[in-house]
Every structure is written in structure tokens, then in C-alpha cells.
Amino acid sequence: MGVDLIETLRSTGAAREFRPDPVPDDVLARVLDTARFAPSGGNRQAWHLVVVQDRDKRQRLRDIYLDTWYEYLAQGAAGLVAWAPVTDRDAEAAAVAKADEMRQLAAAGPGGFAEHFDEVPVLLVLLADLRALAAIDRDLPRYTLAGGASIYPFAWSILLAAREEGLGGVITTMAIGREADTKALFDVPDEYAVAAVIALGYPTKQVTKLRRQSVAEFATVDSFDGQPFG
Numbered sequence: 001m002g003v004d005l006i007e008t009l010r011s012t013g014a015a016r017e018f019r020p021d022p023v024p025d026d027v028l029a030r031v032l033d034t035a036r037f038a039p040s041g042g043n044r045q046a047w048h049l050v051v052v053q054d055r056d057k058r059q060r061l062r063d064i065y066l067d068t069w070y071e072y073l074a075q076g077a078a079g080l081v082a083w084a085p086v087t088d089r090d091a092e093a094a095a096v097a098k099a100d101e102m103r104q105l106a107a108a109g110p111g112g113f114a115e116h117f118d119e120v121p122v123l124l125v126l127l128a129d130l131r132a133l134a135a136i137d138r139d140l141p142r143y144t145l146a147g148g149a150s151i152y153p154f155a156w157s158i159l160l161a162a163r164e165e166g167l168g169g170v171i172t173t174m175a176i177g178r179e180a181d182t183k184a185l186f187d188v189p190d191e192y193a194v195a196a197v198i199a200l201g202y203p204t205k206q207v208t209k210l211r212r213q214s215v216a217e218f219a220t221v222d223s224f225d226g227q228p229f230g
Helices: 005-011 025-035 055-077 089-096 099-107 146-150 152-164 174-185
Strands: 047-051 122-129 168-172 192-201
Touching (some): 055 089, 122 152
Antiparallel strands (some): 168 192
16 A cells, blocks of 8 residues: 555655665666656656766765855855845855855764765756746746746655655755756756756655644735735
8 A cells, every 4th residue: 555645745854864775776767657747847848867876976976066065054154045046145155155164064074964975875867958948937037937847846756756665865956056067977968957966765764744834824815915824
């Protein structure tokens, strides 16, 4: 009997700690075979996955990840939301300049998920074909979001399908910060963008309760500042 849909939706959090057990290829194939039914604009399925198995490429991907990770930590330490589309760019630049301090602090300890990224059982580089995305907000004078609606449901479907196999995982975006290096590492054509690197494995623990806002905190009636819904 499979996992309960509602329970799965309410308890699929980010897993970043995994047992060392490898994930068999047939298990991963079943996950992807289910996830491929995710919705996408025009059913164009504008995604491509690179399953990273080569040890050297895994280590190089880890180093790419870490370059951006320490910049992320530095911005958080400065009280900023890292790379927020609306932010104080001067404060952001000052924070990023301290990324090496974060690297040195990490080097003094055992390291966490980021430092051991290459050891994650499954690493999937998710690419988006920019020729196939109906990015209706492409020319608006703000950050574009719409194209992701045809890509990230697929990423989420991978995590949901993984639960059926006893796996956990997380969608990471640090490699996008060094997209040119990431694309070069995996021989990615120019017309594709790096959308994420998905990490999967058998989690050391399964989250049973997630902390989220109540419906009334994010849903309003008839206007942004309308009465809370629900």
C-alpha cells in the first residue's frame, strides 16, 4: 500500500541528512517515471536531468555549490534574505565580501550538508530548456517568475515520488550562482538554464510535522489587505 497523499503533502519537508546506503538505479528510475507526469506549460516538458555519478564531477559540483553557499551564509549573517529581488544591494555586496570568513569557519569544523554535497547518494542536475518556457512575464520590469511554473512542479513531483520509495531529499539552487561553471561541467547547451540540483537519499530521520503559516496568515479576500480567508 502506498503512502497517503494528504499525509505526504503535509510531511514532505527538506531532507539533508542521509544514510550512506546507495539508491539503486531501478528505484531512482521508478521515481523519475512517476515524476515525469508533472504538469508543464503546453505539456512541453522542458526539463532535462543529468544524473551525476562520476566521483570527480560530484566533487567539482560540490566546490561550485560551496562558492555560492558561503555567500548565502554571509548574507544571512548580515540579516539579509540572500539575493532577494528587492533588497539593499550595497548591504548585499558588503555581506558577500565576507564569504571567505564563512568558508574559514566551516573549515574549522566537520562540515555539514554543503561541505559533503558530493557524498549525497543521488544528485540530479535539473535543466530548463529556455526555448520551451512560456515566460509571460519575460519583459516586465521586475524579476521573472512565470517560466519556473513549467519546471519546478517536476522537481516537487520528484520529491513526492521519492517518498513512496522511502527516500527524502531537497531542491537546492546554489549551483545556479555559478551557472557558467555548472553548465561547462556537464556540457550543457547554451539554450538551457540550470534550475536546481536535487539531492536524494534514504534520510536518517523522517519529518512528521512541518511548521508553516496558517491559511489565514497568507490568504485574504478580494484584496491584498482584505479580510483573512479561513
